Amino acid sequence: MDVDPRHFNQVAINDNDIHNIVLSYLVHNCYKETVESFVASTGTKQPADCIEDMEKRKRIFQCAVEGNAQKAIELTEELAPDLVEKNKDLHFDLLSLHFVELVCAKKCTEALEFAQNKLTPFGKVEKYVTKLEDFMALLAYKEPEKSPMFHLLSFEYRQQVADSLNRAVLEHSNLPNYSAMERLIQQTTVVRQCMSEDNAKNGNPPFSLNDFLRS
């Protein structure tokens, strides 16, 4: 397809659209103060309960990221009853966060008991068996952070779980579980990659988002 990428120069953009995209990103990630400030500056409209909803989600997110899974579950139950129970993957991930917390606190016997009570019921389903094995392996090491499973104790992992929890809560409230900003970037990347593959014979390098943003 011989389309000149610079055609984009001729597409007209509506200011409102840009505001909505930025807002959707801020709301998705619960940046309450920034949202209030942005709304005030641009005059964009927001639904009434939006701020409150963000506050609640923010607290849930923070609990999860800190590894306080029990509190996160509690708060989620308040905001979206039955959500955790219905979403097995999420439930397992959250419980495993608590398990990891106990292991880090060197409360190994407690961790074992917790695993026996809460995690073994999942062991009946094939896909959880490997996950369970990975978590149980942490018990084998006096210094779990030096074990082959150290990634399970990392901040990145907790963030990942918190993120899926956030998306599940949004979905539950019939809101989109992705922000428009995310989707746009994903789509653009795919389109650019396709186009650069087509033009590869012209010797153009493959598309890189980083390079694009810096240019």
Next chain:
Amino acid sequence: MEGSPRLGSKGLIRKHEFVRIIIQCLLSIGYEKSASCLELESGISCKSDDFQMLESQISSGNWDGCVDTLNTISDLTDDTRAAALFLVFKQCLLESLKCGDDKLALAILQKEVSTLHVDRGKVHKLARSILSSKEMEQSKIDDIAVCELRKKLLQELEKLLPPPITLPENRLEHLVETAVLSQIDSCMYHNLSDAVSLYADHFCGRDQIPTETVQILTEHKNEVWFVQFSNNGEYLASSSSDCTAIIWKVLEDSRVALQHTLRSHQKPVSFLAWSPDDSKLLTCGNVEVVKLWDVETGTCKHTFGDLGFIVSSCAWFPDSKRLVCGSSDPEKGIYMWDCDGNELKAWRGMRMPKILDLAVTPDGENLISIFSDKEIRILNVGTNAERVVSEDDSITSLSISGDSKFFIVNLNSQEIHMWDVAGEWEKPLKFTGHKQSKYVIRSCFGGLNSTFIASGSENSQVYIWNRRNSKPIEVLRGHSMTVKCVSWNHKRPQMLASASDDHTIRIWGSSRPNKIQPQELS
């Protein structure tokens, strides 16, 4: 043990080792009293000191002692030592769990097991099993179960630890069997799968293979070009330049009786093929058509080909439903048909040379064909991958072994070449001694495990080789003209048939026939 007395004419065997494996053998056969008697009398015990120590420590649950013993045994590789320690710690850990002592179990896991040089996967699996072990435990300590598990641990250690701490299972029987197998290997006439006597070195005589004429069949009115036994060994089929084929029934005493005469061809019948289930027979007329016969009734069910397609040979697939025919006309190719004559597949075209012979391996995986005299093409039917083996001289015929692994070809240079189907051999095994320069002469595999090769010859004799030797072990005299084809009965290793231009078929048997037991041979 230095200075231990030696046994055997060459002084290679240590007496204490020999006695020890005898004791092991007595125990495994069930003679415990004799075994302990021998232990007392000789002062040698079957179990090594180290192993006896381990045994008592494990049965009394003395884990620390056990670990010490394992650590002090010399001559262990680090890997074996680590694996053995892992097994011991695992048992110790599981027993702590049974007693409800989670703390101790976890401590063992973290302090001892984790630091061992064993595969991480094993450690993680053990951690996982802690969970399942707790699930299953009802908190009652079952003494018997614990005993059983400790015995199992000992068995596993016995398999893991090397000699001289332990002995490999059934060591004496193994050594004797090795000696016997080696004797069988050098036995040129070995043809029956009975047990071999230990009283004398094994040595078969000529009487194990067919060497005497048992029967002469004269029903054909002209040269007999082809014979073949059915796959189940119960029938023999023959074809002749008198334009007929005959189906014979094999009798109890390894003679045959005429069953059906198949008349329908207008030309000499040059080739036959039994379906793998032996219910059907294909006959090829020379520069004519192929006919399909029902074996039970002796009636012709179908005719394939026509004047435009001259079939030179045919073969069946293992399902007895599909057959392939090759044409001796260049560009006609190879066709696959079903029993009703429907064409299923074809390999044809400009570059298809004439096919002299073809065969399908009994497992149905490969189609082997002889192209234009000197090329052997091995086609994998499933993957369509092809391999070509080139010979320097003209090939006249092809025969495949029962286990689908080897095939032999007769060459005009008076050699028989044996190749492997898989293609790992760079050179063929060669067999010589017979005469062949003008005619199509056929050979076949035969005997126990297809150890033998038999071939016809232009000097009216039948030649038999053992695959291990390129010179014949036997030459059968009796026919008065060229022997074109031979067939060895798959189920009776001492029954061979030969077809000759002298109009007769001869059935050969051993000079001292054994009790006929149909056997499973490959």
